[in-house]
Amino acid sequence: MTRISILDHDRCQPKKCNYMCIEYCPGVRMEEDTITIDPKTKKPIMSEELCSGCGICTNRCPFHAISIINLPEALEDPIHRYGQNQFELFGLPTIREGSVVGLLGPNGIGKSTIIRILSGELKPNLGNYEDEISWDDIISYFKGNQLQKYFQNISEGNLKAVHKPQMVDLLPKFVKGKVEGLLNSVDQRNKLDSVTHALELDSIMGREIANLSGGELQRVAIAAAVLRDADFYYFDEPTSWLDVRQRLNAVQVIRELADEGKSILVIEHDLAALDAISDYVHILYGQPGGYGVVSQMRGVRVGINTYIGGYLREENVRFRKQAIEFQVRPPSAAVDAEVLAEYSALEKSYDGFKLGVDEGQVQHDEIITAFGPNGIGKTTFAKMLAGVEKPDTGKIQKKVKISYKPQYLVSDYSGTVQEFLYTTAPNYGTNIFKTEIMKPFLLEELLEKKMDELSGGELQRLSVAISLSQDADIYLFDEPTAFLDVEQRLRAARAIRRVTESRNAAAIIVDHDIVFIDYISSRAMVFTGEPGVEGHSTSPMDLRSAMNRFLSEVGITFRRDKETRRPRVNKKDSYLDREQKEKGEYYYLKS
Template identity: 65%
Template sequence: MSRLAILDKDRCQPKKCGYLCLEYCPGVRMGEDTIVIHKKTKKPIISEKLCSGCGICVKKCPFDAINIINLPEALGDPVHRYGENMFELFGLPIVTEKEVVGLLGPNGIGKSTILRILSGELKPNLGNYQNPPSWEEIFEFFRGSQLQDYFKKLANKEIRVAHKPQAVDLLPKYVKGNVKDLLEKTDELNKLDEISDLLNLEISLKKDIKELSGGELQRVAIAATLLKDVDFYYFDEPSSWLDIYQRLNMAKVIRRYAEKFKKSILVVEHDLSVLDTISDYIHVLYGEPNAYGVVSNKKSVRVGINEYLKGFLRDENVRFRREELKFHVSRTIETTKKGTIIKYPSFVKCYNGFKLYVDSGELYENEVVTAFGPNSIGKTTFAKILAGVEKPDKGKIEENINIAYKPQYISIEFDGTVEEFLHKNVTYYGTTAFRTEILKPFKLENLLHREVSTLSGGELQRLMIATVLAEDADLYVLDEPTAFLDVEERLSVAKSIRKIVENKHAAAIVIDHDILFLDYIADRAMVFYGKPGVEGHATKPMSLRNAMNKFLSQVNITFRRDKETKRPRANKPDSYLDRKQREVGEYYYYDT
């Protein structure tokens, strides 16, 4: 059995612990160099060959910086390793011509690493980070597989690739100028007008790139990638920053592009509705985040997503999660038996060039109401008014209730650790209730000693949601809580929101763009419609089915329920079920 010793250098603080790992290691006590200290960084280095796997150093480390993992021999040799005591990747997806292949897995499991390797940005070292292999050795490693021919062509520059990176919000730092001018320089297919029309970039083309919103930057990055005349296209999280309509439209555009021009596309995606719509096949990635990742066999989209939700890969005989993630079929709120948390009148809010009209509504105890619609349609404005951050111009909300609010954009200026931040902002921090309801479900235990300023987007999101839900409130207002979270984190957050709302007999308004997350959490829903940036209308809360039917009829996509997991699945355009549901007006269909 091979063994991995992973050290999180950000968490490791030897000045504070005095090298407890070194002090208690049985190998070191017997005079072996099982753990030594790096001369420059002063961080411990753990020998995977000498380590016995006893786990004492893992238990003694006060900062949870060490992870010792026993790997099954069946994994074979790694494709890449970043360095000593660092992340290791096993396997690569099959790069298939003229198909769209999706990658599904948690954050920190190697998906972006895979795209960098396949796009030629990162040369696989086959685990030998000290003496990286030659291309000939890499060809021999992949001998007998499609990847051998792929890497030969990549090394000899016989194929071209285009890679849309994950962090599109950083583009203005590296690219300057007018959007149309930039895309014209990228356009190798002479299809700028067509792609611009499909992705609704008419207004964005007139702007400077530094003026673009996150959603506009994402669509411009997708357009720039599609406009290149290459053999393989790689998209890293193309749905981030996009609203529901833009996500489903983007999926249709890439799907159509692959079919019409016979292109080969690989997509990393956390929105299962998008992944379901866009992919022909998928690979599931499992392992342990920030330690190692394994690429599964190629699977059909339905089988792959369902096995991921179940936490068990049948072909590999691997269970990577204890609990299955299950979806409900429907929830019926018996409003006559529930107390009213808030009853708000119709109101209007005006800005320069934009008006929001909100229908009157009620929110009840123990319910989660979701709100969805296009970007720039007034959802965040509604949240701010409900939370008391802003006041309406017409109408008045007079309810005197406690409201906890998580804004869309998170910015924490705090000089200290996560533990210090929680201690300052959570009244019952340190109690058993906090540990079971907040700390464990949001996976904050391993972040406690980290500086808040060093947290990633997903870690910061989990911290903020946890802090808001820890407040003693009657109403929780959460604006886009799934941003930067992977599939498992999204559904875990959904379970925590529902549990806390029901335990406190409170209510919650959740604004988001992930259809599966909305379906998983919602009792009722609000639909925002109108003309983005000009005028928005918000309906009163209604049944999720009616709300989804209203919205999906506008974006012209139908959904069915998977018979095995009950998750919503997008129908292929013009398929039998697609045509049948349109005929009866059931765009969001519930199997009975």
């Protein structure tokens, strides 16, 4: 069995531990160079050839910076390795003309590395990180494979690729001016009017890019990629910050590229959006930060269901202990549940915008989701309930303690995550914190990281965890799934439900991921109106009624997958789409 050793350089702190990995290594005690010290970085270097795999260094390291990983025997030579004791990628996806291929897997498993390789930004080193690999070597490696011609075209400069990056919030740092100027400058396919209309950008064409919201930046980035003329298009998480309708609009625009014969690769964590956009799927498995393996190509339905099941039958690999289970919650008869909080009809007005909220109640042990278009007042409602904003009319009648996680995460704290937890999490260090919060959100791996160095997903996990650690009656989360992968979203859902039920509390969640909403909701609130002008929210109601009300306005229907019971988007004007609309069942047909 092949073995690799991974060192997390951010967490490794030899000055504090005095090289405990070297001190306790049996190989070093036998005077072998199993672990040595890099003269430049002063970090340990672990020899994978001499390592016996005993695991003593991983257990002794006080900062959990070392991983000794036994790889499956079936793995062949890697496609790329970043360096000694660093991440290793095995395999690349298949590229098909006129098709959208999706990549599905956890963060840190190599998806962005794949896009960088295929877009020509990163030259694959075939595992040889010490020597320069020639294009002839790479082309020869893929001889007889579809990728042979692909890399030959890249090496000769005959292939043009467009890459829509993940972190669209960084766009204002690199692009100045107005939206109209940017999109006009990249419109190589003469489709400016149709693309901007489909992505609902007409109203912001005269706006400065620096003044756009996250969702607006995402749509502008998608438009800028689609308008360019290329052979291959790569989209890294194109639906982040978008509401349900905007996600389906983005799906339509990207699908039209495939209809024109273009090749498209998409990384997406919203399973409903991935299902709607992709023709095929590659599942990535392995150990985040250690190694990633690209599975064989599957049809989109089979691929997503295989991912939910956690078992790759053809490869004989189980990458998750248990399958993800979705439950259909039919409307239940009204019961006299214990009321935790209640509010009268609320109104709040700003310059040019007005929000009205119907009176409602929040019950113990329930999770209420709130969904609707962006700019419709969901965050305003959350702030009124949290006491951050005061309503113009109406009031929160039963005062409760609220723990609030805002939509946009900003941290100016300069210390480590562990230091931050000491000051913000009241029960940090207790067994309850370790079980209910530390473990599901994988915070242990972040403890030694600086707060200002956290990625978007890491900061999101930390923010949700800190909110849950507070002593509160209601836990209020504004878009807690942004930047999280599928596994992290579902772990967060289970943690939120477990904490609210164990504390006899409740949670209110504002989000756009239909699969996440379906997985976690007890009841739901629907926000409707004209974005940026007027919004209105219903009282909490059963999930199916809420979804039917919302989706009927959007004009989208969902069905249940027969195998996994997960929500799936029906293709517009398909037989099921027409049938469900005729029956008024936009979410799923009655069993």
